[in-house]
Amino acid sequence: MTFQIAIDGPAGAGKSTMAKILSKKLQAIYLDTGAMYRTCGLKAINNGIETKDEKALSEMIKNINITISFENNHQQIFLDGKNVNGLIRTPKVSVAASDVSAYKAVRLKMVEMQRDIAKVNNVVMDGRDIGTYVLPDANIKFFLVANINERAKRRFAEMKEKGMNPDMKSIIKDMEYRDKNDSSRDFAPLKQAKDAILIDTTNLNIEQVIKVMLEYINETQII
Numbered sequence: 001m002t003f004q005i006a007i008d009g010p011a012g013a014g015k016s017t018m019a020k021i022l023s024k025k026l027q028a029i030y031l032d033t034g035a036m037y038r039t040c041g042l043k044a045i046n047n048g049i050e051t052k053d054e055k056a057l058s059e060m061i062k063n064i065n066i067t068i069s070f071e072n073n074h075q076q077i078f079l080d081g082k083n084v085n086g087l088i089r090t091p092k093v094s095v096a097a098s099d100v101s102a103y104k105a106v107r108l109k110m111v112e113m114q115r116d117i118a119k120v121n122n123v124v125m126d127g128r129d130i131g132t133y134v135l136p137d138a139n140i141k142f143f144l145v146a147n148i149n150e151r152a153k154r155r156f157a158e159m160k161e162k163g164m165n166p167d168m169k170s171i172i173k174d175m176e177y178r179d180k181n182d183s184s185r186d187f188a189p190l191k192q193a194k195d196a197i198l199i200d201t202t203n204l205n206i207e208q209v210i211k212v213m214l215e216y217i218n219e220t221q222i223i
């Protein structure tokens, strides 16, 4: 039997940080579903497709070739055979990912891949709709939140560390845009599942959040 841990929430709430640590501790793979939508966004940009053109995106998605592999628990994502891990974290791709992910055809294709991976692996999967739509029967679901200033501060530090030249105002603007876009779409929006555990990470450090999550995970006896 495999287990599934779902982590949802808005950008910067700590999902990927916690998912990476938990997956290592629990010997599961960490599937970053945001990277998949980012890759779709990147393909649209590369092909000059308007990210709000549902018809063109639905055509594009029919033939998209996304593959994922895990090297030492690090997800590698390939678009048409090329590793795009280093190309999908820009602000432009973040906004494009949020736009293209609103469309059903795009989501259905990504969700199918996500479920296939979860069928045969222990997974910690993070995203926006994992607990509500992708894995409704996950063994445990978390919904992480934090206030926007704290989330933007974290994203700022992350980008600085990567050698980028971030601007706080545009980080907040992009986050507000994505929060609204991701929660207001018709199909599988960002929403807390009824049975998800809500954790506000605003005033907690990484160790504190992991401790709380592990306490809940231990109660489920999946490990």
Ligand code: DC
Binding pocket: 011, 033, 034, 035, 037, 038, 094, 097, 098, 101, 102, 126, 127, 128, 129, 130, 178, 182
């Ligand atoms: O987690 P992230 O910031 O890398 O995600 C980028 C965008 O992809 C996000 O703004 C919305 C979309 N997304 C989604 O709609 N569903 C998911 N399961 C994951 C991400």
